Every structure is written in C-alpha cells, then in structure tokens.
Amino acid sequence: MLSLTYFPLSPPPPLLLRRTTTTAPTPRPSRPLRATARNIAIEEEKDDAVVVRGRRVGEDPPLPAGLRREAMPGHVAVIMDGNRRWARMRGLPAVSGYEAGLRALKGMVEMCCRWGVRVLTVFAFSSDNWLRPKVQVGFLMRLLEGGMKDELNNFMKDNIRFSCIGDSSKLPDQLKELITYAEERTNHNSGLQLIVAVSYSGKHDIVQACQSIALKVKDDVIEPEDINEFLIEQELQTNCTDIPNPDLLIRTSGELRVSNFLLWQLAYTELYFTNSHWPDFGETEFVMALQSFQQRQRRYGKRDS
Amino acid sequence: MDGNRRYAKKKNLEEGAGHKAGFTSLMSMLKYCYELGVKYATVYAFSIDNFKRKPEEVQTVMDLMQEKIEGLLKEESIVNQYGIRVYFIGNLNLLNEPVRVAAENAMRATAKNTKCALLICVAYTSTDEIVHAVQESCLDKWEAKASNGVENDKKGEIQEVNGVEREEKHEEHRAIQLVDIEKHLYMSVAPDPDILIRTSGETRLSNFLLWQSSNTLLCCPRALWPEIGLWHLVWAILNFQRNYSYLEKKKKQL
Numbered sequence: 001m002l003s004l005t006y007f008p009l010s011p012p013p014p015l016l017l018r019r020t021t022t023t024a025p026t027p028r029p030s031r032p033l034r035a036t037a038r039n040i041a042i043e044e045e046k047d048d049a050v051v052v053r054g055r056r057v058g059e060d061p062p063l064p065a066g067l068r069r070e071a072m073p074g075h076v077a078v079i080m081d082g083n084r085r086w087a088r089m090r091g092l093p094a095v096s097g098y099e100a101g102l103r104a105l106k107g108m109v110e111m112c113c114r115w116g117v118r119v120l121t122v123f124a125f126s127s128d129n130w131l132r133p134k135v136q137v138g139f140l141m142r143l144l145e146g147g148m149k150d151e152l153n154n155f156m157k158d159n160i161r162f163s164c165i166g167d168s169s170k171l172p173d174q175l176k177e178l179i180t181y182a183e184e185r186t187n188h189n190s191g192l193q194l195i196v197a198v199s200y201s202g203k204h205d206i207v208q209a210c211q212s213i214a215l216k217v218k219d220d221v222i223e224p225e226d227i228n229e230f231l232i233e234q235e236l237q238t239n240c241t242d243i244p245n246p247d248l249l250i251r252t253s254g255e256l257r258v259s260n261f262l263l264w265q266l267a268y269t270e271l272y273f274t275n276s277h278w279p280d281f282g283e284t285e286f287v288m289a290l291q292s293f294q295q296r297q298r299r300y301g302k303r304d305s
Numbered sequence: 306m307d308g309n310r311r312y313a314k315k316k317n318l319e320e321g322a323g324h325k326a327g328f329t330s331l332m333s334m335l336k337y338c339y340e341l342g343v344k345y346a347t348v349y350a351f352s353i354d355n356f357k358r359k360p361e362e363v364q365t366v367m368d369l370m371q372e373k374i375e376g377l378l379k380e381e382s383i384v385n386q387y388g389i390r391v392y393f394i395g396n397l398n399l400l401n402e403p404v405r406v407a408a409e410n411a412m413r414a415t416a417k418n419t420k421c422a423l424l425i426c427v428a429y430t431s432t433d434e435i436v437h438a439v440q441e442s443c444l445d446k447w448e449a450k451a452s453n454g455v456e457n458d459k460k461g462e463i464q465e466v467n468g469v470e471r472e473e474k475h476e477e478h479r480a481i482q483l484v485d486i487e488k489h490l491y492m493s494v495a496p497d498p499d500i501l502i503r504t505s506g507e508t509r510l511s512n513f514l515l516w517q518s519s520n521t522l523l524c525c526p527r528a529l530w531p532e533i534g535l536w537h538l539v540w541a542i543l544n545f546q547r548n549y550s551y552l553e554k555k556k557k558q559l
Contacts, residue, residue, distance in 0.1 A: 202519065203483060203516065203519065204483075206435060206486070206516070207481070207482070207483050207486060210435075210439045210442070210481050210486060211480075211481050213439060213443075214439070214442070214443050214446065214480065214481040217443045217447070218446075218447075224440045224443040224444050224447065225440065227436055227439055227440050227443070228436055229432045229433070229436055232432075232435065232436060232439070256522055256523045256524070256544075257518075257519075257520055257521060257522060257523055258510075258518065258519060258523075259519065259520060260519040260520070263515045263516060263519060264431075264432060264435070264515060266510060266515065267430075267431065267432060267510060267511070267512040267515055268509060268510075268511060268512065269509060269510075270508060270509050271508045271509055271510070271523070272508065273508070273523075296507070296508075298509075300354055300511075301352045301353075301354025301355050301357060301358075301511060301512075
C-alpha cells in the first residue's frame, strides 16, 4: 500500500493510493449545491473518496495487510475438522464443539463476503459421518437445520446465494425441505455463493456424474468415445456454480488428507493445512492461509513463465 | 517428483541435467522403499499437462525415459535385484512409438515378478484416467446389452405387459457403479496409496491419483526431488504410523 502526499495542482499518479489525514485535500470541483443536509453529506462523502481505475476505493473494504486483491482466490473450500477435539481439550461435550464450529463458519462467511471471495464450499457432513454415533448425527442434523433457519434472513440481507451438494436421500425430510426452500429463495442473489456439502462423498459425486453420462450413452445421445472431462464436469454436483474448482482448500486440525471431499475438483487446488482446530479458525488464521496462497506459483504442469 | 528443473537452475546445470539427477534420486528412494518392505511404489513421471512444455524439453524427457526404461531390463538393474513387476500407468497412446514400445516390453518382461511393484505414471492425469474408466464401463455394459439383446427383447415384452418397463429402465440407468469405475482405472492393479509424497514444497495434487488418495497421508517436504533423502521417507513413514490405527478403521468403514 502506498501513501503519498500530492499537491493540489498535479493529478495523482495512477497507483493504488490511500489518503492519509496529513495529505492536502484535492480541490473540489464546483457543482451546484442542493438544499438538503442529506444530499450535502452524500456530496461530501463522494468528494472525499479517492477514485482508482474508475472505482471509488471506499466501496471496497480494505484487505488485511499483505494481501493483494488481484490474487484473492475466487473459490475457497474448507474441511472444518477438529470440533470434537476442540471440545475435548476444554472438557466440554462434542455438541459444544459443533456449536463453536458453527460460530466459526459464520465468521468465515462474513470474511469471505467482506474480502471478495466469490464461492465458499464447506464440508459440513461427509457420507462417512453417517457411521458416527446416532446421537451425534441427530444433533448435527438439528444444528444444520437450526443454523439455516437462523441465517436465511442474513443470506437475503447480505446477497448470499445458498447451495447444497451431497446425497440428500439420507437427510431428514424437514432438513431436505428447508434446503430446497433456501436454495430457491436465494437463487437470484449475486454475492458470495455458499455451498454446503452435506452427506457428500467425492467418489459418489464422480459416480453419479458417470451414471448420468452412461444414461446418455444408453439413449444414443452420445457415443462412449465422446465422453471427456468437460462432460463429466458438467454432471458433477458442483455444476451449481460458475467456479466449480476450488483455488484454495483449507483443512484444520492438522490432518493431512482430503478425506473424500471434492476429489475431481481438487486437481489443481492449492492445499493449506493448519493445526488450529476449526472453532479457533478466525481472521488471523484465514489471513495466514490467504498469504500462503498468494505466495504460491501455480504452473498447471507447464513451465514457469 | 517435483523440482528437477529448479534443482538444475540452482546448481547452474545444463537443461536436462535436473531430470537426470532426479532419476538418480528415484533409484535411491525405490531401494529404500523396497528395503523397508514397501510393496507398491508409484511415481508421477510425466503428466499429460507436461506435453504443453517446450517441445525440446518434452523430447529430452522422452529420450531419458526411453533410455532408462530400456536400462530397467538389464541384468544388474533394480528390477532384478528386488524382483519388481513394472507397470506403466497412463494413456500410453499419447507417447511416441519408441517409448511406448520400450514400456510395453518392460511390462511383458517383468510380468512374472511377484515380490513388489513399481507403477510409473506416464502420459497420465487422474481426470483422464477416470474418463477412460467411464468409457470402458459404458463399452462393457453396451457389449453385455448387445449380447443379451435377444433375451432382453423377450423380457421387454413381458415387462410391458406387466407394466414394469419403467422400473427396468431405471435399473439400467443405475448400471454403472463405483466398482465398475474402479475396475477400469489404470491404477486398479495396486491398492490405494498409504502415503503420497510431493517434493519441492508445493502443496497440491496436480491431477495425480485424485480418486485413490482420498485417505492417503499427504507429505510435502520443501526439498527438491533430486535433494530428497532417506530421512524424508522415514519422517513420512513415522507420521503414517502415528495415524495408522485411525486410517485402518476408515478403510474398513469404506
């Protein structure tokens, strides 16, 4: 970030500028004043803003120090691991860990909205998690339902589009209906897209995509030799978004594996592992993950440019 | 095996020298693995994405591969020392003929070895592997359908009468299962890897074993591939052993 003192007579150079309180103000262009106090306040606010590349800097919330806006990941995915370990370390029951995890998720959504991430996919419940004790599974289902009911108004207010991926056939009916309702209600929102993976398996995602394609082969719509990666990608459950492949995957709690999450989609994703448990993953930790991401060179198998 | 070109730049070596140093590292690492009792070792030698590199570089790597593949069949090679069965995994039709022929010869010559296996991924990406598996699965089902065609027609008549034709079509639609895809993956000759090591500090999979590495321990040492040593392998194995009982439980559940 550059902070420059510039003189009223010369225009500011086309660099990213941040006005400090010690700089001299630019001369205000003369314009007809309107009578109302509110309009005067709006005019004053507009005149104080610094315009960079046709956009007022004030419209984009500032990024934390060291992060470059042009290098922000478009799609961030998270494996929210460690809720039960977090609770155990504090002598709390597992359910407290899940509740704390939900709070961390809300914080993550808010940061992504603020910093211009376009898609956030979170691994809320894996198909493997059905094997956990019934009491825990029941609690998680209720927590998901409660969380969605609480947040639906916020989704509308913050222009968040909600989507759900996974095998919904095993979910309780009420949760299924709530998911469908939330997806329909937020479908036209154009801000952050929040994709929640519930009862999701990366392998099953690929299998169901292949089954859809096999149906087309069976119906003579396509030949087996026409099957390609593009066709499969169109049938994966992440076809609900324009950016199906995450740029960055964060996994908390120190486990170094992807655990059947978005297997196809992670082909070129930068992986970031942290020892923090999910309920402790806040702004500091997310900034560190983003800084790590921004330092990486993504070559996709080619030579360095 | 990432970092060969950066190693050559770091040591001011000529182009191609990094890959040669990488081959030396590979031989050492394989020896360590087989001495420690590892049964299957898989290496990512050349990705389909790597064909996008400069033609001279691609040719250098192809020439090196041909030379080294032919070298594997020599008497004093590691293959005979450890009784290794060699597999070449990938879309081998994308290779030039000399390399492909050398690969096929090596697979044929080592087919009777049973002590351990070396899987060399060339002209490979995971997404290409899955596409190929789906194509083969469809062809399988298609052939099965065609050969049962007469029977099916008869069944079809009966079912129309019984009004369950719709259900039969639904079952056919579900015909491709997870096992069908797994059966046709190039990597079906080996179990899923327990440990995946990617050198040079890059922490990404780069379209390698996406399907197979769902529960694999990922290790990303900073060392460039030609700099890797026994201690990196031991460290990875120690970490694996710490998580062993949990990972075994996961495997059984799946």
